[in-house]
Amino acid sequence: MRHETGVRDRQAATAIAWATAKRAARSGAVWGALFGVLVLNEALSYHKNFPTAASQHKFAQAFGGNAGLTAIVGAARRLDTIGGFVAWRVFGLLIIVGAVWGLLAATRLLRREEDAGRWELLLAGQTTRRHATVQAIAGLAAGWAVLWALTAALTVVAGSRASVGFPVSASLFYATAATASAVMFLAIGALASQLTPTRRQANGLAAAVFGVAFLIRMVADGVTGLAWLRWVSPLGWVENLHPLTGSEPLALVPIVLLTVGTAGAAVILAGRRDLGAAVLARHQSAKASTRLLRGPAGLVIRLERWVALAWIGGLAILAAIFGVVAQSAAVGNVAVEAIEQQVSRLGGHPGGATTAWIGYEFLYLAALVAFAAAAQISAARGEEADGHLDNLLARQLNRGTWLAGRLGFGVALVLAAGLATGVGGWIGVAARHGGIGLAAMMQAGLNVAVPALFILGVGALLYGLLPRLAVPILYAVILWSFLIEIIGSSITSNHWLLDTAILSHLGPVPATTLNWTAITWLTGLALTAALAGVAAFNRRDLAAA
Amino acid sequence: MVAAIRTESLAKSFGATVALRSLDLEVAEGEVLGYLGPNGAGKTTTIRCLLGMIRPSAGRAEIFGVDAQAHPAQAHRRLAYVPGEANLWPGLTGSETLHLLGRVQGRVDSAYRDELIGRFQLDPSKRVRAYSKGNRQKVLLIAALSSRADLLILDEPTSGLDPLMEETFRECVAAARRRGQAVFLSSHILSEVEALSDRVAILRAGELIEVGTLAQMRHLSALSVDATFDATPPDLSRIPGVTAVDVEGNRVRCQVVGSVEPLLGVLAASGVHQLLSREPSLEELFLAHYGREPAAGPEVSHAA
Numbered sequence: 001m002r003h004e005t006g007v008r009d010r011q012a013a014t015a016i017a018w019a020t021a022k023r024a025a026r027s028g029a030v031w032g033a034l035f036g037v038l039v040l041n042e043a044l045s046y047h048k049n050f051p052t053a054a055s056q057h058k059f060a061q062a063f064g065g066n067a068g069l070t071a072i073v074g075a076a077r078r079l080d081t082i083g084g085f086v087a088w089r090v091f092g093l094l095i096i097v098g099a100v101w102g103l104l105a106a107t108r109l110l111r112r113e114e115d116a117g118r119w120e121l122l123l124a125g126q127t128t129r130r131h132a133t134v135q136a137i138a139g140l141a142a143g144w145a146v147l148w149a150l151t152a153a154l155t156v157v158a159g160s161r162a163s164v165g166f167p168v169s170a171s172l173f174y175a176t177a178a179t180a181s182a183v184m185f186l187a188i189g190a191l192a193s194q195l196t197p198t199r200r201q202a203n204g205l206a207a208a209v210f211g212v213a214f215l216i217r218m219v220a221d222g223v224t225g226l227a228w229l230r231w232v233s234p235l236g237w238v239e240n241l242h243p244l245t246g247s248e249p250l251a252l253v254p255i256v257l258l259t260v261g262t263a264g265a266a267v268i269l270a271g272r273r274d275l276g277a278a279v280l281a282r283h284q285s286a287k288a289s290t291r292l293l294r295g296p297a298g299l300v301i302r303l304e305r306w307v308a309l310a311w312i313g314g315l316a317i318l319a320a321i322f323g324v325v326a327q328s329a330a331v332g333n334v335a336v337e338a339i340e341q342q343v344s345r346l347g348g349h350p351g352g353a354t355t356a357w358i359g360y361e362f363l364y365l366a367a368l369v370a371f372a373a374a375a376q377i378s379a380a381r382g383e384e385a386d387g388h389l390d391n392l393l394a395r396q397l398n399r400g401t402w403l404a405g406r407l408g409f410g411v412a413l414v415l416a417a418g419l420a421t422g423v424g425g426w427i428g429v430a431a432r433h434g435g436i437g438l439a440a441m442m443q444a445g446l447n448v449a450v451p452a453l454f455i456l457g458v459g460a461l462l463y464g465l466l467p468r469l470a471v472p473i474l475y476a477v478i479l480w481s482f483l484i485e486i487i488g489s490s491i492t493s494n495h496w497l498l499d500t501a502i503l504s505h506l507g508p509v510p511a512t513t514l515n516w517t518a519i520t521w522l523t524g525l526a527l528t529a530a531l532a533g534v535a536a537f538n539r540r541d542l543a544a545a
Numbered sequence: 546m547v548a549a550i551r552t553e554s555l556a557k558s559f560g561a562t563v564a565l566r567s568l569d570l571e572v573a574e575g576e577v578l579g580y581l582g583p584n585g586a587g588k589t590t591t592i593r594c595l596l597g598m599i600r601p602s603a604g605r606a607e608i609f610g611v612d613a614q615a616h617p618a619q620a621h622r623r624l625a626y627v628p629g630e631a632n633l634w635p636g637l638t639g640s641e642t643l644h645l646l647g648r649v650q651g652r653v654d655s656a657y658r659d660e661l662i663g664r665f666q667l668d669p670s671k672r673v674r675a676y677s678k679g680n681r682q683k684v685l686l687i688a689a690l691s692s693r694a695d696l697l698i699l700d701e702p703t704s705g706l707d708p709l710m711e712e713t714f715r716e717c718v719a720a721a722r723r724r725g726q727a728v729f730l731s732s733h734i735l736s737e738v739e740a741l742s743d744r745v746a747i748l749r750a751g752e753l754i755e756v757g758t759l760a761q762m763r764h765l766s767a768l769s770v771d772a773t774f775d776a777t778p779p780d781l782s783r784i785p786g787v788t789a790v791d792v793e794g795n796r797v798r799c800q801v802v803g804s805v806e807p808l809l810g811v812l813a814a815s816g817v818h819q820l821l822s823r824e825p826s827l828e829e830l831f832l833a834h835y836g837r838e839p840a841a842g843p844e845v846s847h848a849a
Contacts, residue, residue: 302637
């Protein structure tokens with residue numbers, strides 16, 4: 001009997017870790033595979049795209065010194081080598097995606113579990129708040145280990161090819177560097193989960209940390225003489241690792257310290273605070289503010305306003321930064337030629353270096369605005385899944401009216417975000433005395449809103465037909481579109497496949513004029529899909545989570 | 546007179562699972578109907594079909610003569626609903642929630658709402674996040690009752706309420722009934738249904754197996770008899786209509802269906818010392834329907 005009890009106790013001591021690890025590892029595996037494939041693709045296509053030393057050198061010259069591009073994807077090193085190329089080409093993207101994965105995974109498996117009341121059930125078992133948090137963080141670490149292992153395995157596979165030739169140790173170090181932001185933001189997400197009372201707020205806090213870290217890193221890379229600022233930002237530390245271009249393990253020290261420190265703080269705070277409470281808890285009571293609560297349209301504004309303002313503000317700031325760095329990209333830089341060529345290839349007639357560069361970079365903003373649109377579909381689905389919607393639909397409200405209100409808010413958000421990028425970009429350019437007019441920048445802003453409108457329409461259709469799968473499919477559509485946009489042309493020339501990139505249908509405004517044919521098609525399809533989505537939603541059962 | 550609720554061969558399946566089979570049910574204006582059944586019997590499925598939240602696989606449902614599927618918003622004009630689980634917006638306060646629900650409801654008796662806030666002892670300035678389960682349930686009860694709707698559809702409305710608040714709830718439903726409001730009360734609390742309902746409907750595995758007034762049901766059901774004799778009791782098991790005979794020394798307990806005359810004849814001739822008889826409680830009726838029957842099948846997800 002004594003022996004059996006011992007067995008059960010040991011199981012209790014690791015049950016939460018296993019349960020968390022299983023869930024974290026699932027998404028870690030998906031992203032790890034994606035990271036690995038991206039690295040593999042870049043490494044294997046290098047010699048195809050740049051067959052001669054001259055072409056490699058030309059590419060390195062064109063992009064190596066581009067301050068604007070550097071500010072966004074990070075500084076390039078040894079761009080005329082395959083290591084430098086692979087490191088530069090996808091590293092910036094992996095760092096961003098990894099950080100977002102980390103913070104979302106941590107808040108989902110910590111704060112979301114607590115919000116839903118499941119954490120309470122676990123804590124009723126043979127464990128304490130502190131120990132349970134240690135277990136959950138260990139589970140998250142296992143998820144990161146899977147992310148790292150798959151990235152590493154595929155990088156080693158790529159590196160072992162004769163044409164690539166990365167040493168195994170360098171490949172492993174690259175995987176470590178590419179997933180370093182993921183592990184840091186897992187820990188930051190875990191800490192944010194202790195500090196705020198809801199998952200949404202925990203995401204907001206962790207995302208704010210990410211935003212600040214990204215901005216500091218951007219300034220450090222974009223402004224001459226401020227390179228030391230890289231040591232202030234966690235994302236700068238990652239860049240300082242210099243994977244595949246003369247690894248610098250010293251930069252791992254602050255990364256490890258931050259990860260262990262924030263995870264440790266999360267554990268200590270979890271032990272000190274009450275279950276369900278938060279260190280930065282809001283007041284339990286509040287004065288009633290019923291101005292907006294007159295119906296479903298007002299309710300969505302009330303529920304989503306801070307998220308919407310964060311998107312709009314964040315995108316405006318990002319666009320302003322693009323505007324500021326665009327100017328430096330234009331000053332006697334060889335890179336401009338390459339970008340202008342790229343713009344011409346996309347069908348544009350660049351009206352100047354700054355304009356060309358802004359037009360190209362605004363396509364990235366379009367992907368972010370599309371994410372904001374998808375988040376609105378996700379929020380609508382959340383209202384249904386959480387049972388909130390029952391309270392409205394049991395009263396005098398039609399489903400169609402409710403969904404139309406939600407989509408209307410999404411359209412307003414997307415247009416506001418688009419115009420904010422236009423205004424932000426214009427301010428950024430104007431601050432450096434650049435010569436792009438407000439009208440042209442507003443057109444660029446409108447242009448980035450169009451793919452998001454399309455996503456809203458498709459999202460409404462998916463939501464009407466497949467409520468439980470709509471959100472994951474929608475995010476997959478955006479990621480697919482973004483990936484095809486970035487790497488599609490290097491893996492295939494099949495124009496049907498390339499056409500699935502929504503962004504590619506729009507010109508790089510302001511380098512080109514608005515493509516009204518594409519805009520009309522995309523918005524027309526969006527409207528049709530939205531109407532079909534409302535009709536499908538009217539006919540189906542409401543579906544719980 | 547148009548019925549408050551009328552269903553015609555209403556059926557719902559979730560894939561291979563049949564949640565509701567051909568339900569024919571009517572609730573008259575001003576009537577309180579208790580809707581009983583074990584977990585998974587199809588109570589919530591019925592309600593969600595009535596509210597148009599899920600589409601029936603067959604049949605139709607009407608609220609005051611309006612098709613609940615074709616014109617849900619119009620059908621909801623005269624009803625108010627309290628769900629079994631109080632899923633409210635965590636960031637809104639109690640009074641903000643009541644304001645919003647009142648606006649979407651379309652009509653509110655504000656004076657009555659304020660009275661109910663007092664009677665249910667709800668602090669409306671708190672955020673929903675800070676409420677206990679019972680307090681969240683109170684918000685929904687107050688929102689529904691203060692609409693003074695002609696039909697109240699209540700799905701396990703007192704889950705999480707303490708006994709004092711449950712008493713307040715009963716008073717409010719009784720008052721609603723006196724005002725002529727119809728009530729569809731799905732509940733597990735049999736004493737609550739017994740105290741409030743004009744008629745009771747019993748559901749098992751998606752099928753309506755019994756519907757009627759409690760008096761009718763009792764009439765059809767067994768009478769409990771408890772007799773104590775001076776000496777060894779006679780054998781009662783052979784008497785027509787007598788079942789479940791349980792002998793314990795000089796004491797016999799049994800059930801009688803139909804006429805009690807043959808039993809009384811035997812008892813009178815056997816020196817009965819003490820005789821107690823009573824009608825079955827709703828609980829006994831309920832258990833009689835389920836206790837000796839196989840379970841109602843696997844749990845059905847009503848919300849699916």
